[in-house]
Amino acid sequence: MRFLSADPIDPAALLDTFTRASTGAGAIVSFTGVVRGGDGVSELWLDHHPGLTEQGIGEVDADARRRFAVDDLSIVHRIGSVAPGEPIVFVAAAATHRRAAFEAVDYAMDRLKTDVPLWKRETRADGTRWIEARPEDQADRARWEIET
Amino acid sequence: MRLWIGRQYPALLEPTVRIALDDVVTAGTVPIADVTEVAFLPPVSGG
Numbered sequence: 001m002r003f004l005s006a007d008p009i010d011p012a013a014l015l016d017t018f019t020r021a022s023t024g025a026g027a028i029v030s031f032t033g034v035v036r037g038g039d040g041v042s043e044l045w046l047d048h049h050p051g052l053t054e055q056g057i058g059e060v061d062a063d064a065r066r067r068f069a070v071d072d073l074s075i076v077h078r079i080g081s082v083a084p085g086e087p088i089v090f091v092a093a094a095a096t097h098r099r100a101a102f103e104a105v106d107y108a109m110d111r112l113k114t115d116v117p118l119w120k121r122e123t124r125a126d127g128t129r130w131i132e133a134r135p136e137d138q139a140d141r142a143r144w145e146i147e148t
Numbered sequence: 149m150r151l152w153i154g155r156q157y158p159a160l161l162e163p164t165v166r167i168a169l170d171d172v173v174t175a176g177t178v179p180i181a182d183v184t185e186v187a188f189l190p191p192v193s194g195g
Contacts, residue, residue, distance in 0.1 A: 033195055049189070051171055077194065089195050109195050117166070117173070118194030132164065132191040 002061055002075040004048060009076055011090045018074050022094035025071050029101040030092035031109055037084035043123040044088065046079045053079075056116035060108050067144075068104040070095045075108060077118065107144055114141040149180060164191035 001018065011032040019028055035044045057075055064073055074092040082088050089112065093104035112118070113133050120131040153160050166173050166189040169180060173189070180186065 046194075052168060052173060052189070055171075056173065113195035114192065116194045117189055117192055119190065120193040130190070131193045133193050 002057055002073075004053065004057075004077050004079050006078075006080045009078060009087050009090055011087050014074065014076055014090050015092060018072070018092045018094070022072055024096075025094035025101075026096050027098035027101040028092065028094045029098065029105045030090065031105050032087050033089040033109070034087055035082050035084045040124045041084055041122045042125070044082045044084075045121040045123070045128075046077075046082060046088070047119040047121065048079045049117045052117045056118075057112070060111040060116060063111070064093070064104045064108050067107065068093070068095070069097075069100040070104045073104060073108065075112070077112065077116075079118075110137070110141045110144065111146075113137045115146075149186075150177075160188050162191075165189065166192070 011030070015030050018030070022028055035041065057077065061073055061075055064070065070093045072094040074090070076090040078086075078088045089109075091105050091108045091112075093101040093108075095101040095104070114137050121128055122131060150161065159165070168174065168187040168189060169178060169183045170185050171187075
């Protein structure tokens with residue numbers, strides 16, 4: 001399961017659906033990214049490129065499945081206007097053993113932050129600005145030794 | 149083309165700027181003789 005959503009996503013419901021479908025798994029790991037509250041951001045706008053963004057998420061999904069022994073993987077990403085406290089991304093992996101599931105989710109998140117055509121614009125009291133992946137995000141990605 | 153871009157718009161050759169040819173993100177050296185659209189994607193920030 002992977003898709004972009006212009007509407008709010010419900011990580012609990014997504015995880016429940018994913019877990020029910022992963023009948024043979026011995027480990028299920030999920031990650032939910034949330035727009036931070038309390039640091040002055042009033043809105044996060046998620047822009048995307050119809051076609052290229054879905055293609056990018058598909059590549060992350062396929063690469064994660066190829067690299068790790070996972071039975072299933074789910075990637076759901078918000079687009080559009082997201083408020084502080086709202087989920088922005090949900091990633092889950094099911095595997096026979098926990099290590100593969102942890103690593104697949106970690107890997108998918110690093111790739112989503114640095115490779116997939118998605119762009120964040122935050123709004124604060126003093127205006128708006130586009131956000132780039134941080135050096136830490138690039139360093140996290142480099143752990144996987146991915147060719148560009 | 150890379151040489152021309154490097155002279156005219158060096159920021160477009162930053163490693164965080166991706167290039168898509170006919171709606172396919174590419175890397176490295178690729179023939180563009182039959183390409184109809186070259187797009188430069190600004191640094192991404194998903195997740």
